[in-house]
Amino acid sequence: MKQHLFVCQGLDDIPRWKEAFPYLRRCTPQQARAQAGAGDHVWVVSQIEGWSGLVQTLSQRGAVLVVLAYSPSSVEAFQALNAGARGYAHAFSTAPLLQQIEVVTANQGIWVWPELLAQVVGSTFRALGGEARMRDDALGLLTERERAVALAVASGKSNKEVARDMDITDRTVKAHLGAVFRKLKVRDRMQLILLLSQRSETTSSA
Amino acid sequence: MKQHLFVCQGLDDIPRWKEAFPYLRRCTPQQARAQAGAGDHVWVVSQIEGWSGLVQTLSQRGAVLVVLAYSPSSVEAFQALNAGARGYAHAFSTAPLLQQIEVVTANQGIWVWPELLAQVVGSTFRALGGEARMRDDALGLLTERERAVALAVASGKSNKEVARDMDITDRTVKAHLGAVFRKLKVRDRMQLILLLSQRSETTSSA
DNA sequence: AGTAACCCTGTCCATCGGTACTATGTTTTT
DNA sequence: AAAAACATAGTACCGATGGACAGGGTTACT
Numbered sequence: 001m002k003q004h005l006f007v008c009q010g011l012d013d014i015p016r017w018k019e020a021f022p023y024l025r026r027c028t029p030q031q032a033r034a035q036a037g038a039g040d041h042v043w044v045v046s047q048i049e050g051w052s053g054l055v056q057t058l059s060q061r062g063a064v065l066v067v068l069a070y071s072p073s074s075v076e077a078f079q080a081l082n083a084g085a086r087g088y089a090h091a092f093s094t095a096p097l098l099q100q101i102e103v104v105t106a107n108q109g110i111w112v113w114p115e116l117l118a119q120v121v122g123s124t125f126r127a128l129g130g131e132a133r134m135r136d137d138a139l140g141l142l143t144e145r146e147r148a149v150a151l152a153v154a155s156g157k158s159n160k161e162v163a164r165d166m167d168i169t170d171r172t173v174k175a176h177l178g179a180v181f182r183k184l185k186v187r188d189r190m191q192l193i194l195l196l197s198q199r200s201e202t203t204s205s206a
Numbered sequence: 207m208k209q210h211l212f213v214c215q216g217l218d219d220i221p222r223w224k225e226a227f228p229y230l231r232r233c234t235p236q237q238a239r240a241q242a243g244a245g246d247h248v249w250v251v252s253q254i255e256g257w258s259g260l261v262q263t264l265s266q267r268g269a270v271l272v273v274l275a276y277s278p279s280s281v282e283a284f285q286a287l288n289a290g291a292r293g294y295a296h297a298f299s300t301a302p303l304l305q306q307i308e309v310v311t312a313n314q315g316i317w318v319w320p321e322l323l324a325q326v327v328g329s330t331f332r333a334l335g336g337e338a339r340m341r342d343d344a345l346g347l348l349t350e351r352e353r354a355v356a357l358a359v360a361s362g363k364s365n366k367e368v369a370r371d372m373d374i375t376d377r378t379v380k381a382h383l384g385a386v387f388r389k390l391k392v393r394d395r396m397q398l399i400l401l402l403s404q405r406s407e408t409t410s411s412a
Numbered sequence: 413a414g415t416a417a418c419c420c421t422g423t424c425c426a427t428c429g430g431t432a433c434t435a436t437g438t439t440t441t442t
Numbered sequence: 443a444a445a446a447a448c449a450t451a452g453t454a455c456c457g458a459t460g461g462a463c464a465g466g467g468t469t470a471c472t
Contacts, residue, residue, distance in 0.1 A: 049371050075362050104315030107306045111315045143418065156396040172420050178460065190362045193399055351449065377451050
């Protein structure tokens, strides 16, 4: 029989989840690794250590994986999907939404947090489209200068270094960078570098 | 009322489709463009000219788009999804499958031709997922905890997040991280992530 | 002329990040 | 037993970072 496992660290015990799935079982990552099999639905909170490894293992085993995030990000969503998850949603999703996600994933569908959908679709399927258009969705949103700043920062430079290289003030660099963060929906330069390096990685291996 | 439109050129008249959706209406691209609105389900055969433009227009209008292909390809799937389609399937899909797709897309999900999905999901990117794997001289220098911290940080997490995930203080995270920087001879987390992603690239190609 | 978008700069401020130094307890090695 | 390595955690310091807010200058489109 298909079982519903909910993998969390121990603290989170949200009534919403039990409300959505009364037959749901909480368990530790270890238990999930031991018990989950093909056809099972496994919900994983992205706060647990090594969640992506767990997702990868169980999804290869044929389980249906959904990753729940307390603070969703496009980068993490990308990682989740690449690890084999079929869903990526906010951990505070309402019961009806959780049920909706269950319906979708049970039917071979993919469910991604709406705010991130465009981003994730762009970066996930970019690998198949060739390198010409990858600048279009992510970097295409940016202006000339913003793009320059983004690329410089993504290469590991500090704001000051970028400022010196571009012959502008670091205030201006910060201004551009702020716009980049907003447009690409990332929260800091670390996530920016992850987002931007994904394209060269996936393209190079394609 | 939500209507189901089926956009085709004129030749295809597959019984399967009507079997799956008795209330489905066939129409031309022009009719679809004129009639389809928010909430409508529109199935578009990728053989019609300018299908991606149509998909884009209607999806922006709030319609649910599914692209049907006679010879599915990853590139075309990519185009479809980027144009805003929520589904991409084989035109000869069975009636139950079509209904399944309808369920998924009606619930904000994405449905992609399974063979293609495997290709996408299974492709590349083990950069940050493989914490279980012992690899690389660089990470080999690190202790267990240092490696865990390094990988967590390299996946874009902040010190606090890593601390929470590993159930230790952020001071300790800093301590480990300091050791990582010293051992790997990098100045900050930026260079760490650049180093690690560079490594996983070479590893994946090997 | 007016609106908008972009580029540049600035201030203020809260937080984060990295380093230095210290310290305690555990395990392993010598 | 002594030494070394490790994991944890604390304080203190200071620069880097990112957001909020406020401008001024340019170009382009209406």
